[in-house]
Amino acid sequence: MTHDKAIELDKQYMMQTYGRLPLVPAHGKGARLTDEDGKVYIDFTSGIGVNSLGFVDEGWADAVTKQLWKIQHFSNYYYSSPTGEVAEMLVKASGMKRAFFGNSGAEANEGAIKVARKYSYDKYGKGRATIITLCSSFHGRTVTTLAATGQDVFHDFFFPFTEGFKYVPANNLDALKEALTEDVCAVMAEPIQGEGGVNILTDDYMKALRSITEEKDILLILDEVQTGIARTGMMFGYQYSDILPDILTLAKGLGGGLPIGVFMVGEKCEATLSAGQHGTTFGGNPVAAAGAKEVLSRVCDDKFLFEIRDKGEYIRGRIKAWDLPNVGEIRGRGLMIGIQIKGESPKDVLHRAFDNGLLTLTAGSDVLRLLPPLTISYDEIDDGLTILKKSLESEG
Ligand SMILES: *Cc1c(COP(=O)(O)O)cnc(C)c1O
Secondary structure, eight states: OOHHHHHHHHHHHSOOOOOOOSOOEEEEEBTEEEETTSOEEEESSHHHHTOTTOBTOHHHHHHHHHHHTTOSOOOTTSOOHHHHHHHHHHHHHHSOOEEEEESSHHHHHHHHHHHHHHHHHHHHOSSOOEEEEEBTOOOOSSHHHHHHSBOGGGSSSSOSOOSOEEEEOTTOHHHHHHHOOTTEEEEEEOSEETTTTSEEOOHHHHHHHHHHHHHTTOEEEEEOTTTTTTTTSSSSGGGGTTOOOSEEEEOGGGGSSSOOEEEEEOGGGTTSSOTTSSOOSSTTOHHHHHHHHHHHHHHSSHHHHHHHHHHHHHHHHHHHHHOOTTEEEEEEETTEEEEEEOSSOHHHHHHHHHHHTEEOEEETTTEEEEOOOTTOOHHHHHHHHHHHHHHHHTOO
16 A cells, blocks of 8 residues: 555544654564655654564564464463463563453553452452552553543543542652552552653652552552563663562563553452453453563563663763753663753654654653664664754754
């Protein structure tokens, strides 16, 4: 299909919920994408942190197609071999005890919220169902996860939202302590706020968050849908602060490009949900699981993780050294990078980069966000950075 035809069909037949850029991907390899017109882009987005191993990684494509030729789907009334292996790998890597597979980040967070509320109901009865989340957080697009999201712009139109959420500013312990009233059953947070602007929760805050919640038997839910699966240069963001959550959610990078999400529970909530209390038709799909198994077998590796941290430092260091007037703070860990843009909207920079052949993202109101594939090579990084520099310099 031609470039123009694909765009025309979208405009005529699809809900116009996105302001899309005029790119129709044809094929990709590594961090390079070719569109239907033959234009080549360097990809600093991984499809929003999804394609952890880049486009069409050989081992990944092999693992997925092999499973596809065996069986594509059965149901959760039976056992699934690749899915169980993914659960084992995740449990061993995370320190959590058990996994429940779904298909997306929002769905994983919905599950986490259900577990937290049921745990509290079983132990303390009614009236202890409030969940505290952080300002500038993002937890998904369902009615409940929108309510969990600590940004006013997401709290319009779709009333009534799910009750029982309240919001406190990130990295502010006093505000948190004040909010921990008798009705609270859980605190939910991203170790680095992704959509909200690549805002890192400090290690001190994370540690205090853990000890304060532990003390009151309030569950700590970490939403690592974006930060998890090696994105930050550790398997999970909480490993930077040496703590364990009670509930962990993962999705984006786990399947390497196929839809899979998971919520995991630690010791406390191991038996909170029993038969019939949660379910899904598609969750735990063996093809998605085969992709996840390949991703995990590659990224759960000290050398691989070190390289992610190294590449992240290299990128941040290079950008900093340009010393450009429209660049403010450069934040992030590993290959989750936020560049604060001054004097114009980060969308302006994104558009110039796009025209020049580089794909980037934004976050919050003033941040250009980079989520390159975890396998990106230094050559690909350098090519992308050359375009980024040119795009930042051509301001106005
Ligand atoms: C993307 C994201 C979600 C939502 O995931 P979907 O797969 O789009 O439902 C939730 N939480 C965080 C932190 C995310 O980055």
